[in-house]
Amino acid sequence: MAHLLGAEKISLEYPTKVVFENITIGIGEGDRIGIVGRNGDGKSTLMKIIAGRIEPDSGQVTVRGGVTVGMLDQADTVDESLTVGQAIVGDLAEHEWAGDAKIRDIIRGLASDLDWDAQVGQLSGGQRRRVALAKLLIGDWDILLLDEPTNHLDIEGVHWLAEHLNSRWPGGTGALVVVTHDRWFLDAVCTTTWEVHDRILEPFEGGYAAYILQRVERDRQAAVVEQKRQNLMRKELAWLRRGAPARTAKPKFRIEAANELIADVPPVRNAIELTQLATARLGKDVVDLVDVEVAFADEPLFSKVTWRIAPGERTGILGVNGAGKSTLLELISGDREPTAGRVKRGKTVKIAKLTQQLKELAEVENDKVHEILARQKRSYQAAGQEFTPSMLLERLGFSSAQLQTPVKDLSGGQRRRLQLLLILLEEPNVLILDEPTNDLDTDMLAAMEDLLDTWPGTLIVVSHDRYLLERVTDQQYAVIGGTLRHLPGGVDEYLQLRRAEERGGGARKGSDTATAESAPTLSGAELHAARKEVNAIERKLQKLQEETERIHAQMADHDQSDFEGLGKLTTKLQAAESEAEELELRWLELSERLEG
Template identity: 85%
Template sequence: MAHLLGAERISLEYPTKVVFEDITIGIGEGDRIGIVGRNGDGKSTLMKIVAGRIEPDSGQVTVRGGTTVGMLDQADTVDETLTVREAIVGDIPEHEWAGDAKIRDIIRGLASDLDWDALVGTLSGGQRRRVALAKLLIGDWDILLLDEPTNHLDIEGVSWLARHLNSRWPKGSGALVVVTHDRWFLDAVCNTTWEVHDRILEPFDGGYAAYILQRVERDRQAAAVEQKRQNLMRKELAWLRRGAPARTAKPKFRIEAANELISDVPPVRNPIELTQLATARLGKDVVDLVDVAVSFDSTPLFSDVTWRIAPGERTGILGVNGAGKSTLLQLISGDLEPTSGRVKHGKTVKIAKLTQQLGELAEVENDKVHEIIARQKKSYVAAGQELTPSMLLERLGFTSAQLQTPVKDLSGGQRRRLQLLLILLEEPNVLILDEPTNDLDTDMLAAVEDLLDTWPGTLIVVSHDRYLLERVTDQQYAVIGGTLRHLPGGVDEYLKLRDAEERAGAAGRATSAGRARVDGRVGAEGAVSRSTASDDRVGAGSTVSRSADPTLTGAAAHAARKEIGAIERKLEKLGKETAAFHAKMAEHDQSDFEGLGKLTQELQALEAESESLEERWLELSEQLD
């Protein structure tokens, strides 16, 4: 693997903090590196040092001659006086960029909804961010440094970006370094993870999942060493009190196999217990949307939507920006009346909503955290355990020193966590979370997910964070085509539906001069087909309108059933092979990261094949319904 860039013995110190101390790193051809760590530990600073935007106090960064480095900084801005076209493609002649498949794909993935002739200064912050990313990706770079590239991207955008980065360079060439809190994205694109913490950088093989496994094993070994030290200290104390100790054998710490790391860990949630608790708090009626339609200025947004939300239901909502997700949340919360149809709330329903704006903290921004907490209820019950507000704060990553901090001086992530805490202390029984992952690092996201696992109520989540959506919800729906559709196949099914719509829209447009032409105003792959709705009962008492799929009959149905049988047999075989691979990884030397990495890649190939077969099984099953 050819070396591209190196940073040797880097140190950096600010007046109040030492950021890095004598770290050495290297980036080579084929590296796909994800950087994780707590907010404030120096992830973005490390990227800027590597890019040459910050000079370290000591040490040096060297780049191989001829190597090109491109970076997307969180603070990067685009000239507001340029049009979207000028900002993205610059002075490249139209016949060149419109005829370049790579550039067309980047525009489709990031700028298809933007007015091609609009001034950048008229765009929202998220739109400007996408323009900056598109501008960077159009260039040819040996090394790409991306700081939070998934911010302001929806699930489709994140999926597109992962596909683009995975196919951008030939295998074993180019290099990617990315800072992001999107854990699904880290797993999708990275083969190495760097954890920044305590002024050092610690490398791990593999993406986020492999990093977590290795970190757990590291922590267990450290805990065993600490336990052994404490045992020795207790023996020393006993000797001082009673004389010479009895002879004892030294305890041995056996490295647990990978599957044993979680063999004694219960499921993240007990759905039966949570549903029983939710029903006791809510009764059988929560929120019913019946034949709901919503229009703005005579323009329909929803039509004929029926959804009966059940107690204890944990639901994720998907949809492109502007599809109506926020409107749906307003209907559920009662903040918006439908144009037609009705929304019925149960008598005992108490709804709380975590919004993106942090408006709930505006009136207390001058108060200190401990003053706000002192005004709240004295306890909160989670998983049968009674927790004080201070204990909740600790679970959400607050230190005792931060209790004396005024709200206005908290970081964005701290304010977000405090906002969630105050909502939970009000004990709602229906909780609506609108983009709850903003400003949170991966460790804090895990802490929030752990807290939500024990929350006994109905949970509705809108998020572009695929990992969190699949982690804390049990089912997903899509706002698509003017209706609400259940997704038995989850996020993968949603992406498949959207891709089919994009292809249908592209096929319906005429080509000009024998080549594709990007439509700058509406977007490269524009129109979305509308679906007809029919009721489909799903989940624990929910109903939702969905699109009707074409039904196979006769010989086609017979062939489909035959193929389904073959797929089921193949899936059973792959399941056994996957289980055998897990056992093989469990028996493998856990310190052999290179060997584990190869096994992980083989396991991922098996899982990818299984996912592909499952998608085909789902497609055929829907056509036979």
Template identity: 65%
Template structure:
């Protein structure tokens, strides 16, 4: 594969820190590299060095002649005087850009809902982000460097972006470097992972799942000081291996090695024990929302919603911006009043919300972290073990030095972790998380998920991070057409419903909206008799053969795409859509397989 660009013996230092001490990396045609690591360890600096936007203190960056590089920064770099259309396609005439299938795809996928003549200055931060990404993808760069491209994107837009990058180039053309904490996105798009840590860049084969496996192997052979990270990553690996077959059937994810590493790792959560503990703390009544509608003026946001929330329920809420997710959660917290219907709250519930704004830290901005936590409880029980607030902070990645730091001087990720800790120390029994993954790197997300695994309360999560949503919740619901609908197939089922909604231009809900009645709705039944068990095992075999057949079709399409003329974007798009249809088909079959497998094992 031809070399695109690279860095040789790169050194980079700031007054208080050496970021890189002799790093050598290279990007070849066909490489799709995800960059992970702790916040502050140099991920964005590495991109800036390779893009030529930052000069190294030592070493050199080489770029093959004629290679065009496109960069998406975390910061807003759009000219506010432009319109949406001009920012995306420049001065090209409409017939010119509209005749380009790639540009049409980008416009529809990212900015189709924005007025073409609207000024960039009048857009929200999230809308500006989408316009900047669309402007970059509408170009013809050989290398794309994306710094947190999924920020401000909803689940549908993140899925679109993954599909676009999968078919943007043929298999052995183009190069991608992406910094992101979105672990699902890393797995979908990347064929290699670079971990930035301790002044070095360590390469791994494959996406996030394969990276976790290799890192567990590395940590197992490391010194005892790595024990805490090792145990946490083994737990992460165990969850990945128990996920959908498609996630773990990729060739580079060595299944047998993974099974040996996690054979003694229990499931992430003991759902029965947590439910019993939650019932003891909450009683049987949490919040009952019965036939509730909510209107703001003439605009009705929710229509006849019924949701009976159970003790220990762990539910993820899906929906596009403006669908009514915040209104629904407001009914739970008491911040929103029903227009019609009834909301009944249990007498013992204590609701806490992890907000996006970090507003609750404003009053303690000048205080040191240790002084803040000293005012709370002296101990906290997690996973049956009693821990001090300081130990909890250490578990969430704080160092001894940071404990003496004023809150205002913490990074965004550190403030987010402190915010979560203060909420947990307040001992609520209903916890609402609103986009909890903001400002957190992949390690800290794993640490937060680990802590939430032992939290014995009712957990409601709104997030565009589908990996986190699937990891910490046991079921998902979607707000569609103002109704609350159970989606047993999770995010994939939700995306199919949204595609159907957009295709028909109308509602996807038929008949009465699904009534949400607590934890575990839609789970497979158990207790099969002899005949049913034999039939289920027979169907399992048939489903496995069908999965193998469709997987073979997907692999054949991958080969076709690799051999296809990269200049024929229309042909590549058609092949990509056919592949996406096969992937959707195999996902449906896998859902049925998983439901049957649970029933057989039960």
């Protein structure tokens, strides 16, 4: 693997904090690296050092001659006086960019809903971010550095970006480094994970799922991480193994270690217990939408939508921007009345909404955290246990010192977590979460999900974070074509519907009725042959795994001064690993056909 960039013995210190001490890293051809870590531990700073935007106090960054580096910074802005077209394609003539399939695909994926002639200054912050990302992706870069690229992208946009990055460079070339809290995206595009923590950088092989497995095992063996944190990671691992079917599509021998770790871990949620508790608190009637219609200026948004929300139901809502997700939430919460039809709420229903604006904290921004908690109820029941507000805040990552901090001085992620806590302490029985992942790192997302696992009520979630959506909800619906459509196939089914809609000429805002895309089906004979081949491959992979373990043992016992003998063993090992890699690719291909 050809070396592209190296950073050697990097150290950086601010007046109040040492960020890095003596870090050495390398980036080579074919690397696909995800950077994770707590907010404030230096993920974005590391990326800026790599890009040459920040000079370290000591150490140096070297880039191989001729290597080009492109970066999307969270603070990157686009000249507001330019039109959308000028900002994205620059001075390229229309026939030049329109004739380039790569540029057309980038525009379709990120800017198809934007007015090509509109000034950038007239766009929203999220739209400007997409313009900046499109402008960067159009360029040819050997190394691409992306800092939170999925911000302001919906699930479709995140899926498109993953596909683009996976096909952007020919196999084994180019390099990608990405900072993101989107765990599905990390698994989709990254083959290596760097964890930034405690002034160091620790590498892990694989994407987010593999990183979690290795991290749990590291913590178990070292016995240096507190028990609460370890239990949470094991619970997260249980979700990765037992959750969405797509996450279990791995050769069986690869998940044996995971099975051992989670053998005694209960399911992520006790669905029966939570439903019983929710029914006891809510009764049988929650919120019913019956033949609901909504129109704006005589333009219909919803037509004849009926949805009876049950006690303990945990539902994720999908849809493009403008499809009507926020309007649907307003109908449920009572913030909007339908144009036609009716919305019926149970007598005991108490609805709370976690909004994107943090408006719940505006009135208390000068108060210290402990002062706010002192005004709350003294205990909260979760998972059969009693928690004080301070204990819940600790579960959400607050230290005792931060209890003395005024709300206005909290970080965005801390404010978000405090907002959730205050809502839960009101003990609503219907909770609506509108894009709850904003400003949270992966550890805090896991902590929030853990807290929601024990919440006994009806949960409605709108989020572009596919991992969270699949993690905390048990079913998904799509707002599409003016209707509310159940998705037995989850997010994958939604993406198929959207592709079918676009092929049929449907507008991006989902104004036309969508039909499901028919997946190619296999005949009975083809199914039998595919299953037979899958079983054969799994048996062969198991044998190759055993063979590589034998070779490793032989190499360990071999005379280390016998270079010729060690060389032959190394050749055998590489051949076995290469054959296993080819078989795994074939296994995945067949598995996808069988799932289809």
